[in-house]
Amino acid sequence: MKSLPFTLMLLPLYMLAQQPSPKPPVRVGVAGLVHTHVHWILGRAERGDIEIVGIAEPNRELAERYAKQHGFSMDLVYPDLESMLEATKPEAVTAFNTIYGHLEVVEACAPRGIHVMVEKPLAVNLEHARKMESLAQEHNILLLTNYETTWYGSNHKVKSLADEGVLGPIRKMVIHDGHEGPIEIGCNPEFTDWLCDPKWNGGGAIIDFGCYGANLSTWLMKGERPTSVFAVTQQIKPHLYPKVDDEATIVLTYPEAQAIIQASWNWPYSRKDMEVYGKSGAAFALDATRLKVRLPESATFEPQTATARPAPYDDPFALLAALVRKTIPYDEMSLSSLENNMIVVEILQAAVQSAETGERVHLPLD
Structure with a gap:
């Protein structure tokens, strides 16, 4: 059997080297556990697109209960948002605190360039919403709102x-x-x-x-x-x-x-x-x-x-990751x-x- 030229033998290795390396998962922090829709992200199947790096929740008993239910380490849990952001340096934060608290999440994240996805609705009133909008625009971050019906x-x-x-x-x-x-x-x-x-x-x-x-x-x-x-x-x-x-x-x-x-x-x-x-x-x-x-x-x-719905349009956190990584365009007409x-x-x-x-x-x- 005639052996292949050395250059052809190297071709598969060359082609492999030219393939783009997979993008690392987006580092995500969770702000609050008091909105029960948080089970969505805590119990989400592993897709390799996000990594939860920190959870801000002052209610230790609640955090321990959810840690036991979902199997995450209490080492991820911080007593407040500021300490979580400083220690873990997330690229994005998902807010599962009170609706009134959405503004303080954006106030903490936007100046750091951290993208935010809040659970519905965006804000408790128009005054809060306008402050959040201004911060998002000033610091060029994504500010998204998640609804269950978006994925229907x-x-x-x-x-x-x-x-x-x-x-x-x-x-x-x-x-x-x-x-x-x-x-x-x-x-x-x-x-x-x-x-x-x-x-x-x-x-x-x-x-x-x-x-x-x-x-x-x-x-x-x-x-x-x-x-x-x-x-x-x-x-x-x-x-x-x-x-x-x-x-x-x-x-x-x-x-x-x-x-x-x-x-x-x-x-x-x-x-x-x-x-x-x-x-x-x-x-x-x-x-x-x-x-x-x-x-x-x-x-x-x-x-x-x-x-x-096709990925990443089938899941809020897949969408968040894709927008942060800029693998899909932002759509201002989207839900x-x-x-x-x-x-x-x-x-x-x-x-x-x-x-x-x-x-x-x-x-x-x-």
Whole structure:
């Protein structure tokens, strides 16, 4: 057998050397454990895209409980955000503290050039949101907001049908979010203590679940701000939620469309679904994967199954890592974007104001 020339024998090694080396995982810090959505990142399957390098949580007992549940070392836990940032030097921080505390996370991270992803909504009020936006822009960091519904293939399928003109121009959106109530479904007290306090959460169901509808409607309307907001809230269970609403309906008016956001801690079951009606067709996202569509030429709804979202658009922390590493472009029209979520906070503040006064509130707010 004739041997290969030495140069050809070296070719595979040369080609291997030319391959780009895999990017290291993004070093991520976790700010707070009191938002139970933190289980998402703590229990996340290993994908090699992020590494949790530190956790800031003053409640040692809570941290030990979660460490035992998820198997992380207590050596990762620091008593406050500043000490965690100084010791671990993360590239990004995910905030799972109170909504009121999101501002202090950005205040600590932005001057250090550390990117931030907060759990929904972006901020407790518009004043906080504007300070956070200013810091993010000044220090050129990403400031993202995570919602569970961002990763629903069904929502993206509905959006594509609307964008393609299959449904005709959007005329009405009806978005339902919520569950039986945070106490009723067994949320731990570290979560409900602040979730049910208007200072730390900004309100009750109107904020907790109203934000989903505000986020989705802003996305469906391609970043258009509604012209007015009208909201009604109730305390159906004041014995459980004496400080905040547990029932809210928000109506957003656009020049040629309307959104009705039904946010509740009184549903008989958990739900995150939406109905989108165009001029000539309709599409309903029933859950994360199922939808039904009525096309203009059809007299009935046809069931469909949405395809799974491709990586890194299938997971908040995969998206965060890809944006930090700049392997995908930033999309200011996306559900996670700062641009979308500034409008979300404006809608929520207008909704709270409307519910308090009983009057329609016109946007933009001062």
